[in-house]
Amino acid sequence: MKRYLPVVVIAAALLLTGCTATVSDPADVVTPTTETTEAPLTAETSAPEVDDAYAVFLAEVRAALPANTQIPDATDEQLLTAGQKGCDLLAEGTNPDDVSVIEGEQRSELGYYNDSIAIVTAATAYLCS
Numbered sequence: 001m002k003r004y005l006p007v008v009v010i011a012a013a014l015l016l017t018g019c020t021a022t023v024s025d026p027a028d029v030v031t032p033t034t035e036t037t038e039a040p041l042t043a044e045t046s047a048p049e050v051d052d053a054y055a056v057f058l059a060e061v062r063a064a065l066p067a068n069t070q071i072p073d074a075t076d077e078q079l080l081t082a083g084q085k086g087c088d089l090l091a092e093g094t095n096p097d098d099v100s101v102i103e104g105e106q107r108s109e110l111g112y113y114n115d116s117i118a119i120v121t122a123a124t125a126y127l128c129s
Helices: 005-017 050-064 076-091 114-126
Strands: none
Touching (some): 050 076, 050 114
């Protein structure tokens, strides 16, 4: 029994490691192919959910407002209301340079409503339909 012990240990080790299979015929070897029958993956381009559009709109507005904004404490609701007002004014045909969505907003030295431009630009991208 002692002389068969090393053979039994080696055979058990081979069985446990999966080294018992042999290839007797090269035709039995599976080779990978580059052909696929499935369609390639494509990215979906769906419109953002309404809540997502609002969040993106708010982030865009807050990032675009000038450092000297006239509305530093505007709430999310106020910005959303102003954005919708901008959409409505543009839909009515108001010249974009004349759109002001903030009560009492003053034009800059160059004649623009800087806060309104930031709000309306984001609104046209995310709120106006």
